Amino acid sequence: MYTSSMATALLYALPLIGSATGFPAPNAVPERKWALTIDRPERFSHTHYKGRVIPKAVELPAWASTPLTTLEKDITTTANDAIANLFTYRDADFDFKNISWWQVGNAYAAVASYDLFMGPAHQQQVTEGLHRLIERGDSGQSDPVGLENQFNDDSLWWALACVDAYQVYGDAACATEAKRLWQWVKDTSLVVQTGIAPNMGGIQRTAVISDQCALEYGTYWTTKPEEFYLNSITTGLMAQASARINEAVGASNELVDVAQGTIKFLRNHTVDAGQLLVNWDGVEGDKCSVSPGAYTYNTGVYLAALVSLFHASGDTTFLHEAEEVAYASMETAYWTDGAGLITDGKGLVDNSDGAGFRSILLRALVRLYKATSNEDVKTEMRGFVNLNFNMMYTQARSGDDYDINWFGPFTKRTVWGQFVAVDLLAAAAIMNTQ
Template identity: 25%
Template sequence: MKDLTRRAGSLLLVAASLIGCASHTLKNTATAVRQVDNRDLRRASDAMAALLRSYVPSTGLYETTGWWNSANATTTVADYARVSGKRVEYEVTLANTFTVAQKQGAGFLNKFYDDEGWWALAWIDAYDLTGDKRYLEMAESIFKDMAGGWDDTCGGGIWWSKDRQYKNAIANELFLSVGAHLANRTRGAERRQYAAWSRRELKWFRGTGMINGQGLINDGLGKAKDQTSGAGCANNGQTTWTYNQGVILGGLAEMSKAGHAAEELKLAREITHSAIAHLADKDGVLHDPCEPKCGDDGVQFKGIFVRNLAELYRVSQEPEFAAFVKGNAEAVWTKARGPEDRLGETWSGPYVAANAGAQSSALDALVGAVVVGSK
């Protein structure tokens, strides 16, 4: 009965989409209709159908996974809709999430600045797909809240949470990326303000030492209890998670579109090469050290890296990056796929039961293969 109710709700939402969204202006139409590899697109389509079986219209979120994971799944839906050309079919899901998910977090705000950053990027993606300015306005509102997390502790940067006990990589990479994305989608004083924030963040980030001697990004700075005194402002040497190597790539790619591309793309290439060298196995398949038991958070990480690498490829056009994305997508499909096109967390296999976080993460690789394979 639960499945029948959900499907009925989805059908009603699709009907509403056809009526209510017909007048939306489509942005990036050329991207949506470019020739793509049909095999890659079929795989992504099948995996998307599996992901949407976890979608709950009454909450706008994905069961079996968390709040920030649902933000990433929302991004995945928008990305798939763009590369498949199925805007009308999927923008209703985005619109529904935009409305009903706010019952859990009004304005997509909570105590964690990184959670907010994921939702900001999701709504920027939705804006790019649909041209609906309410999505862009929401991202701007979220960014404003994130900017409130910046202070002079450790010389700058935003805190991970509003408890102000830890400055880490992911919150600051997201702040950089959201600012850079907004700068490329606004004009005048707003554009200058967002660009200034992203440049300020990048300068601070590079000066913190979070990028280690291997060219990888560790989790954050020092010990949380020492940061307010300034004693804990050095690289803490914690895990070099794949998503910490990934988010910054998308941010740097966006920054490169606004000028000074050589500097930003150089850093992005260096981080990418280090990540491939140290975080992939001998077959070129990406891993996090928590596998195969990464929990609800860790299963999301690898897809974020590959998604952002695919975006970097659109700017840099480096064949090595495309090959890495496509190789991981191939591994996902041939080694980590289970019944009903469910995708596991260990991309080199074997398949183990997957939740929506693992599904959307692996789907990022499949969508990425379509992106880098587009002609």
């Protein structure tokens, strides 16, 4: 059920730098090209990327001033009608048909995240769905327990959906499930000791985790005993879930420690220090080899985790770093056309894991938009969202249905096209009304 694009088959075996960090030297990192003529957006003057940044005035890209296109209905009604349409895809168990388990969790998370900032209009649909699925579990598992499954990133996506449901609706069952899922992943899959094949939470791992490259706080992709891959998405989700639970459900030193430790792992191993994008998909833990792959959702989760750490700690260095990550994510030519349009998903017809990656970045930009008072970055985020929304609305829409390919034309009504569109609709509604 999990057709991952994690690219585990294509690995780079990079030499260690010294004996401690094990992340690649700058000249070993594949160059990514910026959309602008400069090497990186001149948004900040800084001595190092880890939060020590000083904003400075700069001319924004021309597309940053893009307004919304003319709509048949106001933007809030447009978003609400698309959400109502999304719920028509649910079955009798409140599961969304024809998408994978992690995508179902993100469909609920997209709606709960929208309600968090626009008001709890969809409380009944979200909470009744989450309650039923917590009770039933993942139908693809032989002995399901709550919302978890063997893929830790799946479990953590659901944890985030539950945190949002608790924060906006006050749903205690969702808070309990979010904490349980987090604890499950921490106990079974968060690396705390290297140089051994650990027994964690009753799962005896068969691969020895290298002690040559500081892999503490990396998070196993799955709970399979033979797993050795510590990937960016699972580790980033662990960072975000830790900070979000600390912020919204209940604060603890343990949650903050895990959030900061997992962010440190990403910075040391998979975040490109020069461009601030997550340009490496993960680390092969038994060899310290990194797997290439720059995906919108890896950077989106990293960005959202930084915003959540700002909320959890009050430390503005996390917020400033998040702002620079946002600029990088909108201006890179790696997953945009160089002029503000996301090319992730261009040409798609059928569902795949990658279909929903761009929506995670957009959801993260909304979190930053609500957290920051930096008008430059807010203006650019609004223009970026409007530009992409306008493309989808004018080229890939039929009534309240949206195609998975935002460049159009509209080809067919699908649940995967609809749930991915909700995050863009939500971003447009929030950024143009608040």
